[in-house]
Amino acid sequence: MGASACNNCDIEILDCLTPKHDVERFGITLVGSPRHADVILVAGIVNRQSLERFKRAYDQVPNPKLVVAVGVCACTGDLFRDSYNYVSPVDEIIPVDVYVPGCPPKPEAIIAGIIKAAEKIK
Amino acid sequence: MKIGEKIKSVFNLELEEKAEGRFYVTTGRDRLRDLVGHIYTELGGRLSTISAIDQRFGIELIYHLAINQAGVFISVRVMVEKPDLAIGSMIDIIPAADWIEREIHEMFGVFFVGHPKLEKLLLPDDWPSGEYPLRKKTFESENELPGAGNG
Amino acid sequence: MVKENIIPIGPFHPLLEEPEFFKFYVDGETVVDADVRVGYNHRGVEKLIENKTYDQGVFLVERICGICSTSHPFAFTQAVENISGIEVPQRALYIRMVIGELERIHSHLLWIGLAGHFIGYNTVFMWAWKYREPVLDIFEAISGNRNHYNMFKIGGVRRDIKDTDLSGLHEAISGVEKFIVMLYKSVAEDPIIAARTKNVGTLSKQDAIDLGVVGPVARGSGLAADTRKDFPYANYREVEFERIVLQDGDVYSRAAVRLLEILESVKIIRQSLKKLSPGPIEVEVREIGIGEGIGLHEAPRGEVIHFSRSNGSNNPERHKIRAPSFMNVPSFKKTVIGQKISDAALITAAVDPCYCCTERMAAIDAQNNRLLLTGEELVRLSQERTEEIRRSQ
Numbered sequence: 001m002g003a004s005a006c007n008n009c010d011i012e013i014l015d016c017l018t019p020k021h022d023v024e025r026f027g028i029t030l031v032g033s034p035r036h037a038d039v040i041l042v043a044g045i046v047n048r049q050s051l052e053r054f055k056r057a058y059d060q061v062p063n064p065k066l067v068v069a070v071g072v073c074a075c076t077g078d079l080f081r082d083s084y085n086y087v088s089p090v091d092e093i094i095p096v097d098v099y100v101p102g103c104p105p106k107p108e109a110i111i112a113g114i115i116k117a118a119e120k121i122k
Numbered sequence: 123m124k125i126g127e128k129i130k131s132v133f134n135l136e137l138e139e140k141a142e143g144r145f146y147v148t149t150g151r152d153r154l155r156d157l158v159g160h161i162y163t164e165l166g167g168r169l170s171t172i173s174a175i176d177q178r179f180g181i182e183l184i185y186h187l188a189i190n191q192a193g194v195f196i197s198v199r200v201m202v203e204k205p206d207l208a209i210g211s212m213i214d215i216i217p218a219a220d221w222i223e224r225e226i227h228e229m230f231g232v233f234f235v236g237h238p239k240l241e242k243l244l245l246p247d248d249w250p251s252g253e254y255p256l257r258k259k260t261f262e263s264e265n266e267l268p269g270a271g272n273g
Numbered sequence: 274m275v276k277e278n279i280i281p282i283g284p285f286h287p288l289l290e291e292p293e294f295f296k297f298y299v300d301g302e303t304v305v306d307a308d309v310r311v312g313y314n315h316r317g318v319e320k321l322i323e324n325k326t327y328d329q330g331v332f333l334v335e336r337i338c339g340i341c342s343t344s345h346p347f348a349f350t351q352a353v354e355n356i357s358g359i360e361v362p363q364r365a366l367y368i369r370m371v372i373g374e375l376e377r378i379h380s381h382l383l384w385i386g387l388a389g390h391f392i393g394y395n396t397v398f399m400w401a402w403k404y405r406e407p408v409l410d411i412f413e414a415i416s417g418n419r420n421h422y423n424m425f426k427i428g429g430v431r432r433d434i435k436d437t438d439l440s441g442l443h444e445a446i447s448g449v450e451k452f453i454v455m456l457y458k459s460v461a462e463d464p465i466i467a468a469r470t471k472n473v474g475t476l477s478k479q480d481a482i483d484l485g486v487v488g489p490v491a492r493g494s495g496l497a498a499d500t501r502k503d504f505p506y507a508n509y510r511e512v513e514f515e516r517i518v519l520q521d522g523d524v525y526s527r528a529a530v531r532l533l534e535i536l537e538s539v540k541i542i543r544q545s546l547k548k549l550s551p552g553p554i555e556v557e558v559r560e561i562g563i564g565e566g567i568g569l570h571e572a573p574r575g576e577v578i579h580f581s582r583s584n585g586s587n588n589p590e591r592h593k594i595r596a597p598s599f600m601n602v603p604s605f606k607k608t609v610i611g612q613k614i615s616d617a618a619l620i621t622a623a624v625d626p627c628y629c630c631t632e633r634m635a636a637i638d639a640q641n642n643r644l645l646l647t648g649e650e651l652v653r654l655s656q657e658r659t660e661e662i663r664r665s666q
Binding site for chain 3: 144169170173186216221243245246255256
Binding site for chain 3: 008020045047082086106
C-alpha cells in the first residue's frame with residue numbers, strides 16, 4: 001500500500017521480486033487482491049487526500065493481518081512531518097507490527113522485515 | 123543581444139542580462155499578456171513555469187520563458203497588487219499555462235482572468251477555502267489586526 | 274514453511290475505490306475522454322523548505338521523487354549557486370554529471386522494464402531491472418545508498434569518486450551499453466512491438482509546443498530541446514554527445530529516444546571520468562547573498578527548473594520547483610483520446626510520469642460512469658493485445 005511517497009520504497013519492494021533478491025524462495029508470493037493477503041507493506045506518508053481510502057483499504061484485508069512499515073516516512077513521517085498536508089504517523093492510523101527504517105531500506109532489509117512479521121503470525 | 127533589441131523595439135523595455143543568455147525584465151499588469159504572448163508566438167519562447175512570491179502588498183509573479191534554439195532564458199516580472207489579485211490568464215495563447223496557473227491560484231490566491239477551470243490541482247478537496255498555503259503567515263496576521271492598513 | 278502473501282504495489286492501492294490519477298472514459302473499445310487527478314503525492318515541499326536551511330533543503334528535495342532523486346538537488350544547488358555566482362570546482366562538476374547520467378540510465382532502464390511488462394514481454398522487464406542492479410551497486414559504492422545518494426551540496430559534491438570505484442563503474446555501464454544495443458536491435462526488428470507502438474498515442478509537434486512538454490516526450494515529437502545542449506550547465510560543454518530527436522511522436526519514438534539516450538549517457542560518463550583531474554570537490558560557502566537564481570537540469574523526464582529567492586538569511590525566502598512531469602502529464606489526454614482502451618496503459622506509460630503514478634489507472638464507462646477496468650486489468654488487457662497480434666502473425 002503506497003500513500004504519498006517518493007516511490008523509492010515501492011521500487012525497492014518491487015526489486016525483491018527480481019532474480020538478485022528473489023523473494024519467492026522464502027515462500028513469499030505476490031497476490032493480486034487484498035483479500036488473499038496476510039502481510040501488508042506500507043510505504044510513504046498518509047496525506048489528507050488519501051486518508052479515508054487508506055483506512056478503507058486496510059479494513060478490506062481479512063484478519064489475521066500484519067503491517068510492516070517500510071521506510072522512515074511510513075515509520076515516523078520523516079522530513080514531511082511538518083507539512084500542511086501531513087496527517088499523522090501511520091501507526092496512529094493503523095496498527096504497525098514491524099518497522100523497517102531506511103530511506104529507502106535495502107531489499108534485504110525489507111525481506112528481513114517481512115519474515116519477522118511472518119514469524120509473528122506463527 | 124538580438125533578443126534584447128527585439129523586445130526593446132516592440133515594447134520599449136530594457137532587458138537586464140544577468141548572465142550570458144539569462145534575461146530579466148519587469149512590466150506592468152496591463153502589458154504582461156502582450157509581452158509574454160509576443161515572446162511565445164514571435165520569438166519561439168516556451169513557458170517553463172511561473173514563480174510566485176508573497177511580497178506583503180502584492181504577489182510578485184515571474185514568467186520564465188525558455189528559447190531553447192537561441193540558448194536564451196527570459197524571466198518576466200510583474201507585481202499583482204493586493205487586494206485585487208487578478209491578472210489575465212495566458213491559457214488562450216499558451217495552453218501550457220493551464221496547470222501552472224491553477225497551482226498558483228490554489229497556493230497564493232491569484233485569480234487568472236479567463237482561465238476556464240481554476241480548480242484545485244494539488245491540494246485535497248476538503249482544503250479550507252481562502253487558505254493559501256504559500257502566503258507568508260506573518261503578512262496575513264498583520265492584515266487581521268484591527269486598524270491594519272487604515273492608518 | 275507457512276506460505277505468506279504480500280500485497281503487491283501494482284494492482285492494489287488505497288485508491289482502489291475511486292481509482293483516480295489516470296481515468297479513461299470508454300465507449301465500446303475507444304477512449305472518448307480522459308482525466309488525470311494529481312495531488313495524492315502532494316507533500317507541501319515548497320512550504321517546508323522555507324523553514325529549513327539551504328543544506329537541509331538539498332536533502333529534502335532529493336526525496337521529492339525516488340527515481341530521479343538527484344535531479345532536484347542538481348537544479349536546487351544550481352539555483353542557489355546562481356544567486357551569488359558561486360563557482361563549483363571542476364572535479365565536482367564532472368562528478369555531478371556522472372551521477373546525473375547514471376541516474377538517467379537507471380531511470381530509463383526502469384521505464385524499459387515497465388514498458389516491457391505492459392506489452393507482455395516480461396523477460397524485458399527482468400533483464401532491464403537486472404542491468405539496473407550494477408548501476409545501483411555503483412551508487413552504493415560511491416555514495417553509500419542505492420537510491421537517494423545525497424551527493425549534492427551547495428558549492429560542490431559531498432563525496433568523491435574513488436579510483437577503486439572506477440572499474441566497477443566502467444563495468445556497469447559497459448554491461449548496460451551491450452544490453453541496450455542488443456535490445457534496440459531486437460525492438461527495431463520486432464513486428465509485434467512495431468504493431469503495438471508505431472502510430473500509437475501520437476503527440477503532434479504542434480501539440481508538443483502548445484503544451485510545453487519536455488524531455489523524451491518532446492524529443493520524440495520532433496522538438497530538439499535538451500537543457501544540456503541549450504543551456505549548458507556543469508561541464509556539459511566539455512563533452513561530446515548526440516541530441517536524440519525523432520519525428521513521429523508515437524510510443525515507439527519515445528521508447529527509442531530513451532533507449533538511444535542511454536547510449537549517449539554512457540559516452541558522457543566515460544568522457545567525464547577521463548577528464549577527472551585531482552582537485553577539491555567543494556568550495557566553502559559561508560553565506561548566500563540577497564538575490565535570486567534559476568537552476569536548470571535535464572532530468573531523465575525532461576527539464577527541471579528551480580527558482581530561488583534569498584533574503585540573505587540561512588533559510589530560503591522562496592523556492593519554486595517545477596518537475597518535468599508537471600508539463601508532460603497533461604499531454605497524455607491528447608495522446609490517449611481516440612485510441613483503443615487496450616493501448617491506454619502503454620500510452621500512459623510513454624509519458625513516463627513516475628512508476629507508481631502509472632499504475633494508478635482506471636477505465637470508466639462514458640455512458641454511465643461505471644468502473645470498467647482497474648489499473649491491473651488495463652495492463653493485462655495490453656498484454657492480451659500483444660498475444661492477439663502474435664497469434665495473427
